[in-house]
Amino acid sequence: MWNQIIGHELTVAPLKRAIENSALAQAYLLTGPQGVGKSLIAQTLAMAALCEASKKPCGTCATCQRIINDQHPDVIGLRVLPDKSEIGIEQWRGVEAKVQFQALEGDRKFIIIDDAERMSMSVANACLKTLEEPPSNTHFVLIAHDADRLLPTIRSRCQHLVVSPxxxxxxxxxxxxxxxxxxxxxxxxxxxxxxxxxxxxxxKPEVLGVLDVMTRDIQKGYTPLQVLEHAASLAILPEAPEVLDGLAVALRNMAVAQPTVRVLQRMRAVEEASQYLSTKGANKELILNELFITLAP
Ligand SMILES: [Zn+2]
Missing domain, CATH: 1.10.8 (Helicase, Ruva Protein; domain 3)
Incomplete structure (x- = not known):
């Protein structure tokens, strides 16, 4: 199972060693950009520690399967809820209650905190307190995009592993x-x-197809009707963030070929739209309408 973590052999080496030597740290901090495999590493670590097979982690035993499906009582995940912008104190209290008890099945527990930089200040302080007086046989794995946004006192209590692109x-x-x-x-x-x-x-052909059409249009121009069409088709595409990333790359290439204020403005518009799209309750179609009006050459 470790071998499904592609390209991060050096990063996971200390974790594998710690498992082999039964010397897991109390807390790990995994940092790196989105989508590079931090959550998979955290999950694999928990599987390696709790797996029932002789060659751990097997990925197929009941324990591994429940960890993969987020159903293992001793592997507790904490992340920002879909309708919230940060990890709230009531969520933390739920975790804290579970930490107080003995592991239900194995001999240890894992608390995996995704988006750790989005813990509210009260959660961050409570987390720090727990890390200062850690419960026995409980391991924390904090996952963050940006280590600098965590309390330095939390960072210093974790073994820090950088997961690079x-x-x-x-x-x-x-x-x-x-x-x-x-x-x-x-x-x-x-x-x-x-x-x-x-x-x-x-x-995916449909995603690359949309990206191709939009890249061509931001270079050659489009009608007001096409603005509405582009916004409507992108608003319902789950891969809209990736398409916007692709447009940003196309604009960056244009900026390299011919750096103008206008191209830089358009790049900024794409970045801003990406951010707005990820905010709670965003009106995607409206944001994208405005974006395509701004992007018109
Ligand atoms: Zn297993």
Whole structure:
């Protein structure tokens, strides 16, 4: 199962060693950009520690399966709820209550905190207090995009592992192994920013098709009616963030070829739209309408 973590052999080596030597740290901090495999590493670590098979983690025993399906009582996940902007104190209290008890099945528990930089201040302080007086046989794995946004006192209590974006060549050969055409793999790898997750979402004909049409149109121009059409089609596409990333790359290439204030303005508009789209309750169609009006050449 460790071998499903592609391209991060050096990062996971200390974790594998710690499992082999029964010397897991109390707390780990995994940092790196979105989609590079931090959650998979955290999950694999918990499986490696709790798996029932002799060759751990097997990925197939009942324990591993329940961890994969987020149903293991001793592997407790904490993340921002879909309708919230941060991890709230009531969520933390729920975790804290579980931490107080003995592990239900194995001999230890794992608390995996996704988006750790989005813990509210009261949660961050409560988390710090727990890390200062850690309950026995409980391991914390904090996952964050940006370590600098965590309390330094939390950072210093964790063993920090940096999960870097994968080299383009690794993403490209992975896509080919997944069955992508070589030309598509090369193109997608250049857009995926070192993330297999992003590459997988981009490497779909319908997503690349939308990206192609929009890239052509922001270079050649489009009518007001096409603005509405583009906004409507992108608003319902789950891969809209990846398409916007692709447009940003196209604009960056235009900026390299001919750096003008106008191109830079358009790049900024794409970045802003990406951010707005990810906010709670955003009116996607409206945001994208405005974006395509701004992007018109
Ligand atoms: Zn197993």
């Amino acid at each position: 994968l080299p383009q060549s690794v993403v490209e050969s992975w896509l080919v192994k997944q069955g992508s055409d070589a030309v598509v793999a090369k193109r997608v790898a250049a857009l995926a920013q070192g993330s297999l997750q992003r590459a997988q979402r981009l490497a």
